[in-house]
Amino acid sequence: MNDINLEKLRVNRGAHAAPKKRRSSNTRTWIIAGATLAIIVYALLPKPTAIQATQVVSAWPSQQYQVLNATGYVVAQRKAAVAPKGTGRVEWIGVSEGDVVKEGVVLARLESRDVAASYQAASANRQVAEAAVTSAENEMQDADRNLDRTTLLFNKRLLSVLNLQDAKSRKARVAASLKSSQASLAAARANEQLAKTNLDSTQMVAPFDGTVLSRSANVGDIVTPLASAADAKGAVLLIADLNSLEVDADVSESSLAQIKMGQPCEIVLDAYPDRRYRAEVRIIAPTVNRASATVTAKVRFLDRDPDVLPDMSARVAFLSQAVNADQQKPVMAVSPTAIVEGEGGSHVFQIGADGRAHAVAVQVGAVLGGVRAVSGNLKVGDALVLAPGSKMSDGDRIKLADAP
Known part of the structure; x- marks a missing residue:
């Protein structure tokens, strides 16, 4: 078998390393050049303008007539704590919180069996006295007839003077008895009326048309007018006429000259x-609270709203003139310094999500306190540029002054 030359099969790695190194060097060169160009372009772009922001808010036309503001609480002009005249245990309560009641309706009742028995006894005594008076009146009629008959016979000389005197004496005795019976009847009627009053006192009735605000006692509780006994309640129910609601506003003594009787107001x-409620000053208290140097002005509601309840916190704006229904509707308003006046009209710069200022045309209305009414393609809560200045234009890049 022939020997294989392994040297010919070896891979020369050095031949491929040099081209890779050249490509890496070229890439770094282009990256550095691109970054340098970006820095130059960014440096040439205009820098964002630092601005202060404000918002579109809701305002009411009545704010232009405000002369004074005060705080207070809603109270009922007619309010009563319903309690019995005497001490007793509550037997029945017929109403709950929020119920509307009419004048004279029985609201609660105390245990009254003993008082009812006393009334029945007094009524029986009155009937006995009436019977006694009737008997005495019959006796008086009989005595009158006897005297007339005796006098007639005496004039005819058929009876003696002694008989005539006896008839006159009898009439006098019967007359005295009749007066005594009549006096007893008057006393019996008075006792019956007292017993009836005591019985009626166990029933607690509504003193006027109103609404039950609270219940301070339950069935089985002992109530007493002065609540001097241990665990005793002084009143069973608290009712108020919600048609008589008003606001007790505390006005500074130094501002008293700015309000007067009948002055128009607005309650919030x-x-x-x-919501805004029309109102007017009903009365100004003739005393000053020396501790707080304030005077209480009672401001009554002109419009009834069932949602208004006693003891709600309220703010009262005393106005220079009354407002109508249209002036009680909210309008959009902005800070006056956010409005730019120009030859083509007025506009504001809205802060866009892209970090640029966008000009929005607006129609300018009345000054409402510290803001000014506007109308246009805006909504409450939109962010605007505060005091944009004459050099700002539509599309300018902006940033908040305190932003990095």
Whole structure:
């Protein structure tokens, strides 16, 4: 077998290494050149303008008439704690929180068996007294007839003077008995009325049309007018006329000259910040709270809303003039410094997601406090450039002033 020359089968790796090295060198050269070109282009581009941002907000036209703001709470002008006149144990409660009640309707009742028995006894005594008066009146009629007959016979000389005197004496005794019976009847009727009042006192009735706000006692609880006994309740129910709701607003003593009786107002409740309620000043308290140097102004609602409840927190804006329904609708508003006035009209610069400022044409309205009403292709919450300046144009690159 012939010998194989292994030297001829060996692979020369050195012949292929040199071309690979040349390709790697060329690639690095192009990468360095591209990066250098990018740096040069970036350096030649205009730098982003540092700006401050603001937002499109909601505002109300009534803000232009505000002269003073105050805070307070919703209260009911007519409110009553329903409690019994006497002490007793609650036997029945016929209403719950939120129920609407009418004046005179029985709301709760105390145990009244003993009081009812006293009333029945007083009623029976009154009936006995009435019977006694009836008997005495009959006796009086008989005495009158006897006196008339005796007088007639005496004038005919058929009876003596003694008989006439006896008839007159009998009439006097019967008359006295009748007066006594009538007095007893008056006393019996008074006792019956007292017993009836005591019985009625065990029933708690609504003093006016209203709504039950709370229940402070349950069936079986002992209630007393002064709540002096241990574990005793002073009142069973709390009711209020929700048609008499108003806001007690605390006005600074130094600002008292800016409000007056009947002044138009606008109420905003913390529970419903997007609603505005028309109102007016009903009364200004004639006293000053020395501790807080404030005066209480009672502002009544002009529009009834069942969602308004007592003790809600409220803000009151005292206005220079009344507002109509259209002025109670929110409008878009922006900071006045975000508006750019030009020959072609007014516009603002909206901050786009691409990091550029986009000009949006707007129609400018009234100044509403610290903002100005606008209308255009915007929505509440849009970010705008604050104080863009005259050199800014549509499409400029921007960044927030505090951004890196």
